[in-house]
Amino acid sequence: MKRMLVTGASGFLGSRIVDFFQEKYEIYAPRHQEMEITDEEKVMQVLEKYKPDIVIHCAAISDVGQCEKEPEKSWKINVDGSINIARAAGKIQAKCILCSSDQVYFGSSVKEAHKEEETLQPCNVYGQEKLRAEQECLKVNPDCVLLRLSWMYDTKTMCDGEHGDFIKTLFLNIRNAEPLSYPVHDRRGITDVNEVLQNLEKTFEIPGGVYNFGSPNDLDTYTTVGEAFKNAGLDAKNLQKNELAFQSNPRNLSMCQEKAFNCGIVFSSTVSGVSENLKGLLNDEGCCLPASSAGEGTDDKR
Numbered sequence: 001m002k003r004m005l006v007t008g009a010s011g012f013l014g015s016r017i018v019d020f021f022q023e024k025y026e027i028y029a030p031r032h033q034e035m036e037i038t039d040e041e042k043v044m045q046v047l048e049k050y051k052p053d054i055v056i057h058c059a060a061i062s063d064v065g066q067c068e069k070e071p072e073k074s075w076k077i078n079v080d081g082s083i084n085i086a087r088a089a090g091k092i093q094a095k096c097i098l099c100s101s102d103q104v105y106f107g108s109s110v111k112e113a114h115k116e117e118e119t120l121q122p123c124n125v126y127g128q129e130k131l132r133a134e135q136e137c138l139k140v141n142p143d144c145v146l147l148r149l150s151w152m153y154d155t156k157t158m159c160d161g162e163h164g165d166f167i168k169t170l171f172l173n174i175r176n177a178e179p180l181s182y183p184v185h186d187r188r189g190i191t192d193v194n195e196v197l198q199n200l201e202k203t204f205e206i207p208g209g210v211y212n213f214g215s216p217n218d219l220d221t222y223t224t225v226g227e228a229f230k231n232a233g234l235d236a237k238n239l240q241k242n243e244l245a246f247q248s249n250p251r252n253l254s255m256c257q258e259k260a261f262n263c264g265i266v267f268s269s270t271v272s273g274v275s276e277n278l279k280g281l282l283n284d285e286g287c288c289l290p291a292s293s294a295g296e297g298t299d300d301k302r
């Protein structure tokens with residue numbers, strides 16, 4: 001059995017990676033207290049001791065708002081911490097997969113789906129940190145793979161306080177027949193985390209570099225949800241346009257998947273993923289969602 005080390009395994013993505021691969025890999029998932037990623041020596045020590053074949057780095061400050069509020073702290077974790085992981089993985093010749101984000105494209109004036117090689121100047125701290133981490137990690141370990149993930153959701157195991165609230169909000173709203181509004185000046189991929197998990201193993205074999213890694217989407221978020229409603233046979237009368245969000249600075253985080261596709265990595269479109277999950281939730285008798293309202297549909301931490 002190959003050995004895999006996962007950082008950030010108490011988080012949204014890391015916990016699912018551990019569950020997904022536990023039958024196939026021998027997994028070591030050090031908790032935050034066991035391996036503080038900003039401690040370069042500690043990181044090297046842990047990786048040398050465990051000697052993984054693959055390192056998947058999910059530990060981060062993933063909340064965009066927190067990065068704005070605490071730029072120094074988040075820079076240390078999101079940039080310096082990632083460099084420590086990439087460098088240590090390189091030293092023990094483990095394949096290193098790191099999580100970046102579609103937020104590196106925030107602020108770009110490109111109207112089409114973004115390609116990896118664009119010159120970027122992200123307009124938020126989180127995006128700046130993710131971009132710098134990509135650049136620095138590739139310097140210290142050119143074989144590492146940096147995945148630009150989009151906003152993810154999970155209908156299978158949604159827990160309170162997790163990042164999967166996009167579809168949870170949608171579903172609860174439908175069930176409670178409450179109004180929901182989504183921005184028309186925002187275009188982005190939104191991805192079922194289970195598709196990320198299914199595609200992840202392919203990244204262990206691909207050349208080092210940056211890859212867009214998530215569901216493509218050509219539509220604004222309001223239209224995306226409208227299409228999903230239609231596909232799921234739902235009445236969209238409670239669906240409203242949010243014209244204010246991103247009005248002065250329209251956002252396009254939509255990513256071109258060609259580079260990943262050429263490596264055999266395939267994601268369904270955002271509309272198709274959301275539609276299928278919505279249909280599944282509506283049909284699922286044993287759905288574990290609470291009956292209370294989940295709040296605003298436009299509340300987007302990312």
Ligand SMILES: NC(=O)c1ccc[n+]([C@@H]2O[C@H](COP(=O)([O-])OP(=O)(O)OC[C@H]3O[C@@H](n4cnc5c(N)ncnc54)[C@H](OP(=O)(O)O)[C@@H]3O)[C@@H](O)[C@H]2O)c1
Nearest residue numbers: 008010011012013032037059060062099101149150151152
């Ligand atoms: N979720 C999304 O929709 C999304 C979208 C795009 C990109 N991403 C990226 O994907 C990765 C995983 O995201 P996620 O949503 O799973 O994040 P998350 O749920 O916020 O989990 C973050 C994890 O990092 C750990 N951590 C934080 N600071 C640490 C430190 N200094 N040393 C060691 N561990 C530390 C946390 O442990 P404690 O809680 O114990 O501190 C937690 O396990 C991140 O790089 C994120 O930026 C996520």
